[in-house]
Amino acid sequence: MKAKLLIALLLILLQPILVEAQNRTVISGSIYDAETKKALPYVNIGFLKESIGTVSDENGEFHLAVDATTIGQNSSLQISYIGYKTLTLSAAEFFSQAAGDSKFYLEPEPFSLAEVVLTNELRKEKNIGSLRIKQGVTGYWLNPEALGGEIATRFKVENKKTKLHDLKFNITKNNSGGIKVRVNVYNYKEGYPAENILTQNIIYEIRGDGVQTINLEPYDILVDQDVVVSLELIEVYGRYIDFEVGGSDYKTFSFTRLYNQDDWERVNQGLMFSLRVSYPSENGKVIPRTRITPKNLTVYWDASIKMSSDSRDVDEELKLLRKYLDHLNYASVNVIVFSALKMEERAFSVKDGDSKNIIKFLESVTYDGEVDFATILKDNTTEADAALLFSNGNTIFSALNQEVYLPTYSISSSPEANHESLQKASFYGEGHYINLESLSVNEALERMLTFQADNESFEDNHKNTITGGIYTEDTIAIPQAAIRVKNTLKETLSDNLGNFSISADKGDVLIIDALGMYEKQLVIEADTNLQVALKPNTTVLDEVNIYTKIKQESETRLTPYGEKKVDAIGYTVDELTKNQILPTDTRLDDIIGRIPGVLISGVGTNKRYSFLNNVTSTTGMFVDPNPAIVIDGTPYSQGNGLSNLPPINVQNIKSIRAIKSLAGTNRYGSIAAFGAIEIITQDGVVNTQDKHQANKNRALIKGNDYREQEVSLWEEVNNTSSYTKELEMASTFKEAQRIYEKQKSVTQMTIPYILNVSDYFKKWDADYSYVVLTNIAALASDNLKALKTLVFKLEERGNFDKAQMVLERILELRPSDAQTYRDLAMNYQETHKYEKAFDLYKRMLANAIPEADFSGLREVIIDELKHLLALHRSKVDFKSLPADLLKAGFKQDIRLVFEWNDPNTDFELQFVNPQKKYFKWSHTLFDNRDRLLNEVNKEYAAEAYLIDDEEPGEWIINLEAFDQEDSNNPNFLKYTIYKNYGSRDETKLTKVIQLNTLNSKVTLDRIDYK
Known part of the structure; x- marks a missing residue:
């Protein structure tokens, strides 16, 4: 009420002098010297912290634009000028005086100018x-x-x-x-x-x-x-x-x-x-200016695995710390040891420069996990006068970003240090970056005790980068070839032109592998550009059918986002709609024959609809794939010809499209193992959330009776490693930690080792288990395959915030990876960033992200977008979506999602229904070449299946892996089951399976479907 009365009063007082301009008022006045009565030029006039101010002109006059409704009763106006006392007025006082003679007077401020003596000193x-x-x-x-x-x-x-x-x-x-x-x-x-x-x-x-x-x-x-x-x-x-x-x-x-x-x-x-x-x-x-000696000091000690002594000179760092503490003489020192989490905090007192207790404590620190700066230099609860940060500054988690004003000395002796990040942190509080690679301990100490400029610039020159290209013997570029340094976790993929770069040194052995090609190893002789030709594995397939030539021309089409390649539009182009059906069309053949890539062959009972991209078997014989014919959601086999198809009025057809890959299998089962021709009539609607008639028809198929009795549950398969057995002998958490530290000194830190140890420590301490898991981020920060495995495990643990950071790192390394964009959209949902998820889904469906092609994931993305709308429609701006994505009532009884960390992964899924009928989906180069090539070219690795509106009973999901090769970075499968998908009582369970540990078929899940 008081504020309203004040505004009303101000408006009344100012009526004679106001000039209205929409919602603002311009107040004019003049500033004078109170003694000489002369006008003062260029005086500052403004409301404090209200973003309202101006400067008087050379005659002392000013014009201040004010929205009177924004000025509160506590607002103050300040008039300031060099050599004069600052005049501060309340809003009411200012407006009242402005309504009068509008003259304001400043009192000269007497000051004694210190005598400036510049002698002939040097x-x-x-x-x-x-x-x-x-x-x-x-x-x-x-x-x-x-x-x-x-x-x-x-x-x-x-x-x-x-x-x-x-x-x-x-x-x-x-x-x-x-x-x-x-x-x-x-x-x-x-x-x-x-x-x-x-x-x-x-x-x-x-x-x-x-x-x-x-x-x-x-x-x-x-x-x-x-x-x-x-x-x-x-x-x-x-x-x-x-x-x-x-x-x-x-x-x-x-x-x-x-x-x-x-x-x-x-x-x-x-x-x-x-x-x-x-x-x-x-x-x-x-003569440098001396810094104030701190009496209260905080030491941040990075204990991540990359800070182990073999990657830095820890003795030099401790020597510098000892000398600095000796200079302080008396001080309180708070030491914080951290990596992925804050691990320990301990307070010390330094008397007469004695720091041996601090040094002894730091010498006993063990190093593990990736560093995370989320809580580092964010506050100053101990009221420290300065801080020392010992770190190399590298992380894929929360970056180093100081937010508290505190003189900080970032100290590193690592050749792999992120110099710019450490230097930037030191700048924030007027500290200094101490690079012990280029400074002696005494030089470093001088920079910590006095004010000295820190103008050194750094370049990323510590890595030896090997570049090159991967091709077939006929110079056809090979995309997504894996290039790794032997006996390390350094790994990368070639791009769509076959090019790659990887950090490696002279004498390292590179291993190059690609889908359908023989592996090749070579020793790096010099830092030159490597051109590597791979030989095709002729027992599997012909290289010419795998990899396209670099400058191959592609058909393009005009889309709302400009002209795009047909295979990058984001939806199938092998489709005819109602508008393309002619009045003269009377037979199904008339329409089918116009679909690109579809052939009509034979007559009578031998007539078939097939695709141009028929498969060549290993015996050289021609195989007719016979796609299923799906009419309004019901699949029909062509095994007995086309006579079993129901009669169709072609003028009543809404659309026909050819699904030429195994994308149809997840809808219609093995009947569509070679694709499908999907027909939708005006009377029927089919999409991925419709009731799957295919499941009901599977029981009618002969020769697929499930008779296996001794398939073990995956969880019961005992593939316990020797190091896990050793850990399991521990009777206490401390004992297990000691065994682990001993193992690390003699065991290679492979991905399986890190995951198994992390899983083991869950029973003792969840935080410790998490720190162990983050070793993947520390040791394989450029390894796409390993980082995807890390995402699987983080999501399995429900740690979606950190998974998001890893996904962003993957996209930084490979911005064309379609699968990771989809994974990031899912992650946004899990972290309640619904607008970001919605925007990303829309861009993926429109294929509006440069370099990436989402057509291989289209069906998965559509379902997940509908799921987002079903649960969070009120939190996104959905008005721009087409109507078919906005239909209410989206829900799926059971949704099974399979993801893998490498397209070149051989496995087979078996689905058994309550009637003990099964169908298989094979992810092998021999059985499913087109699908694997599609994954390589379009960079995705996921499939989804539905169990919806089926007869009640038990469903069995079996898995068989065909890659038992031992590896320090093996293939993993992530299995997620959703129940009541899209409803408020939805549940989710995730499992991550290391495929090369499966020596036989296992049961992933038994689902009691009701």
Whole structure:
């Protein structure tokens, strides 16, 4: 009520002087010297922290635009000017005076200018800052009414009595008629500009662009610490301004504020500002400014597996820590040991520089897991004066991002360090990055005890990268060939042109493998570009039928997203709709014959509909695939000819499409093992959530009776490794930890070893088990296959936030991976990011993501999008979707989803219904070549099956794997079963299976379907 009365009062008071402009009011007034009564030019006037402000003109007059409804009873207006006392008024006082004579008077502020004595002492000159452009941040003004707005950069001052001689700045754009700016120099405190240290106005007029120089000599500006120098907009000549100062390569911060009394916004890059300065020296030697000695210190110690002693010089790091603590003499030290989680925190006291207890504690640290900086340098609950961070800065989880203002010294001796990340963290709180690869301990200590510039630039030059191409002997590019370094977890895939790059050293052995090709090994002799030709495995297939030539032409079609290749549109193009059925069409043959790639052969009982891409068997005989004919959801076999098809009025057909791969199998079972011709009439509707008549028809098929009696449950298969048996002998958690640490010193950290040990430790400690699992992220951060396995296990554990980070890492490595985009959309749902999931599904269905092709996943994506809408429609903007995706009532009784980490994975699924009839789906190159090639070319690896509206009883899901080869990075299958999919009582269970441990068929699940 008080606020409303205040606004009403202000509007009444201001009626004589207001100029209305829509919802804002322009208040005019003048600023004068209280003693001389002379007008004061370029005075700052503004409401504190309200984004409302301006500057008086050269005659002291101002025009302040205000929306009176936004000004509250606690709002304050401030009028400030160099050399005068700041005048602060309440909103009511300001409006009342503005309604009167509208004159405001400032009292001169007496000050004693410290005597500036610059004798003939030896001084050195240097430039700080940079005028070299670096893309990133830009300081700009676009609004001519934003008088008082400032763009600024921090300068690091290393020496006391540093004098500022001149300021240079590089204007990259100036499309105004001219502007006038004021230079301000602020002290720098706790990460932001503080008080203005100038005693005189420094005004400069700008008419052009390029480098400008402002002479600061007459103002005798001496500083002892870091400063922020700003340009403040105080006058615009004309009605238009488009002014920019670009970002520079100077490692510092820049700041901006729209109005002179606003809060500052900070950006982690400098602007193209440069200061010429001088400072005292002694016999030509620089005297650096000493840092304040901390009495309370926090030490962050990265205990991730990459920080083990063989990848860094831990002795040098501890030596530096010992010397630094010795210098502190007396201090409280809080040590935090962390990796994927915070592992231990312990408090110490340093007296007379004695740090042996701290050093002894750190020497006993064990290293495990991937580092995660989610909680590091985010707060300062111990009120530390400074922090030391010992880390290499590398992670695929939460990146290093300091959020608390605290002088931090990032310290690393690792050749693999992320220098830029560590240096950036040190900048935030005015610390320093200590790179012990290039500094001695004494040099490093000097940088920690005194203020010194940290201008070193780093390049990613620590990795030896091998590049090359993978081809057939006929120079046909091989996509998704696996290239790995022997006896390591370094692995990558070739792209669609066969090209690859991998980190490896001279003498390493590369192993190259691809679908349908013989494996090849070669020793790296030199860091050259490798061109590798693979021989086809002729016992399996002909290479020419697998890989397309690099410059093969493709048919394109116009889509709402521009012209795209037919195989990248995201939906089948082998389809005819009602609009393409002619009035003269009277027979089904008339329409079927017009579908691309479909043949009509034979007459009478021998007539068949088949596809052009028939299969060549290993005996060289021609095989007719005979796709199933599916009419309004009911599949019919062509085994006895086409005479068993029901009569169809072709003019009543809504659409016909050819499903030429095994995408039809998950709908219609093994009857559609060679694809399907799907016919939808005006009277019937079929889609993936419709009731599957195929399941009911399976019992009629002969020769598929399930008679197996001794198939073991997967969970009961005992493939316990020797190292797991050793762990199981432990009677306590501590004992198990000791056994594990001993094993790590003699056992190769393979993917199976990490997963098995992680699973074992679940019974003792879930957090410890998680840390062990994250070793995959630490040791295989560039290995797509291993990272996908890690995602499987993280999702199995319900750790979807970290799984999302791994998925984002996979897309960073391989932006064409269609499967990972789909996995990320699913992850967004699990983490309640429904808008992001919805947007990603829409883009996938439209194939609007560059490089990726989602046509292989279309049916899966449609179902999952409908599932999202069924449960969270109110949380997304669904109005742009077609009507067939918005139908209410989406629900599936049972949904089975299978995913695998490598398209080149051989396994077979067997589905047994309650009548003990079965059908199989084979994922092998021999039985299902087209499907595997499709996965390679379109980069996906998933399939979904439904059990919906079936007769009650037990369903059995069996799995048989055909790859028993031992590997440090084997193939894995992820199995997820949803019950009541799409309803509020939906449940989900996930299992992750290592395929090369299965020596015989196993039962994945027994489902009691009701």
